[in-house]
Amino acid sequence: MASDTFFAKIMTPVGKAFEGDVQSISLPGEKGRFQVLFGHAPILSTLVHGDVHVVDATGTRSSYHVKAGFVEMVNNSLTLLAESVTDGVAEGSSADANS
Numbered sequence: 001m002a003s004d005t006f007f008a009k010i011m012t013p014v015g016k017a018f019e020g021d022v023q024s025i026s027l028p029g030e031k032g033r034f035q036v037l038f039g040h041a042p043i044l045s046t047l048v049h050g051d052v053h054v055v056d057a058t059g060t061r062s063s064y065h066v067k068a069g070f071v072e073m074v075n076n077s078l079t080l081l082a083e084s085v086t087d088g089v090a091e092g093s094s095a096d097a098n099s
Helices: none
Strands: 006-012 015-031 032-037 043-047 052-054 061-066 071-075 076-084 086-087
Touching: 006 052, 015 043, 015 076, 015 086, 032 052
Parallel strands: 006 076
Antiparallel strands: 006 015, 015 032, 015 052, 043 071, 052 061, 061 086, 071 076
């Protein structure tokens, strides 16, 4: 793993939607969107219905639509647990300028 990436997995009750090394993840937090990068301080946050934007280790961007959940980042390892996850951005959503 490169020094500017971290491990991330996106999970639902039925399995994994994503797992791998990433450069960044932008998330729909309860108090607003936020971005997680390598070296982020430990965090546990609730997520609201919205879009998760992932930039993987190769720079490839992908998006997932989550229906509420939690995210934890500890020791450069991020785990996102959501009620449901679908590929792509929800219809009517706008992508972040920072994602």
